[in-house]
Amino acid sequence: MPACPLNAFFSTAQRARYLGAIPHRYSCRSFAEPLDISHISALSYAAQRVCLPGVRIVIAECRDDLFFGLPIVGRIKGMTRCAYIIANMEEKHAALHAGISGEAFILEAAAMNVGTCWVSGSYRRSAADVELHENEKILAVTPLGLPREDALPPQRSRKQLKQICLEDPTAWPLWAYHAAESVRAAPSAVNMQPWRLHYAGHALQLLTNGKTNTLDLGIAMLHMEAAMEGRKHLWEWGEGKTVAHLIVEENE
Numbered sequence: 641m642p643a644c645p646l647n648a649f650f651s652t653a654q655r656a657r658y659l660g661a662i663p664h665r666y667s668c669r670s671f672a673e674p675l676d677i678s679h680i681s682a683l684s685y686a687a688q689r690v691c692l693p694g695v696r697i698v699i700a701e702c703r704d705d706l707f708f709g710l711p712i713v714g715r716i717k718g719m720t721r722c723a724y725i726i727a728n729m730e731e732k733h734a735a736l737h738a739g740i741s742g743e744a745f746i747l748e749a750a751a752m753n754v755g756t757c758w759v760s761g762s763y764r765r766s767a768a769d770v771e772l773h774e775n776e777k778i779l780a781v782t783p784l785g786l787p788r789e790d791a792l793p794p795q796r797s798r799k800q801l802k803q804i805c806l807e808d809p810t811a812w813p814l815w816a817y818h819a820a821e822s823v824r825a826a827p828s829a830v831n832m833q834p835w836r837l838h839y840a841g842h843a844l845q846l847l848t849n850g851k852t853n854t855l856d857l858g859i860a861m862l863h864m865e866a867a868m869e870g871r872k873h874l875w876e877w878g879e880g881k882t883v884a885h886l887i888v889e890e891n892e
């Protein structure tokens with residue numbers, strides 16, 4: 641089993657920043673102002689820093705016609721920049737890496753009050769102005785900009801913890817409970833929240849039903865990682881329906 645590159649990749653300060661940004665992040669689809677140069681350089685730095693093997697995040701100029709409207713949420717508009725989340729599909733776990741790195745980038749943006757929205761479906765591939773290397777694919781794009789004040793969604797709609805945990809999470813160690821809460825807040829395609837969590841023998845396992853958008857599972861891993869803050873922990877890839885194991889040896 642190849643080692644999980646998430647181990648020792650993010651610093652305690654990054655994890656704490658991501659955890660702090662999780663409650664403020666939401667899918668922003670209406671932007672008031674373009675980003676200024678200081679935002680763009682801070683985001684460019686973040687884009688370099690969060691990429692796991694096989695992933696590139698490219699910030700580019702864009703227009704409203706990059707996105708098309710969806711029923712209920714409407715069309716994403718008002719931004720002049722976006723970030724493409726690109727993966728080399730030859731890399732093992734490419735889409736999981738892209739979910740992890742993409743969500744770290746999105747939370748870096750949220751920590752700067754920059755609005756974002758994961759978009760893997762409602763954009764025009766033909767309008768994507770980015771050069772791809774061999775074996776690379778755009779897995780998602782996010783608009784980047786300062787949110788319009790009325791862009792805030794009324795409420796975050798999420799499954800209850802008991803619907804995503806196979807056991808009663810209140811009987812788990814506190815770190816595992818906090819990791820589950822962090823996953824619960826994560827964004828997912830069509831808000832499907834496809835993840836399941838199972839605790840056994842010092843490890844919290846992230847499970848899939850096999851039909852989910854793999855980006856969603858990477859996003860969940862990043863939220864579990866953020867919840868670890870300064871705690872010593874180890875990741876191992878899983879097999880079959882188990883995507884990964886998050887192991888904490890301490891008895892807490």
Ligand SMILES: Cc1cc2nc3c(=O)[nH]c(=O)nc-3n(C[C@H](O)[C@H](O)[C@H](O)COP(=O)(O)O)c2cc1C
Nearest residue numbers: 666667758759760761762827828829830831855856
């Ligand atoms: C992998 C992924 C793909 C998504 N694709 C789209 C999309 O194509 N169009 C869109 O408007 N929103 C898209 N979303 C945003 C989700 O609809 C949104 O995250 C979810 O409804 C939860 O809302 P929240 O992000 O405000 O918490 C996507 C989210 C994820 C994680």
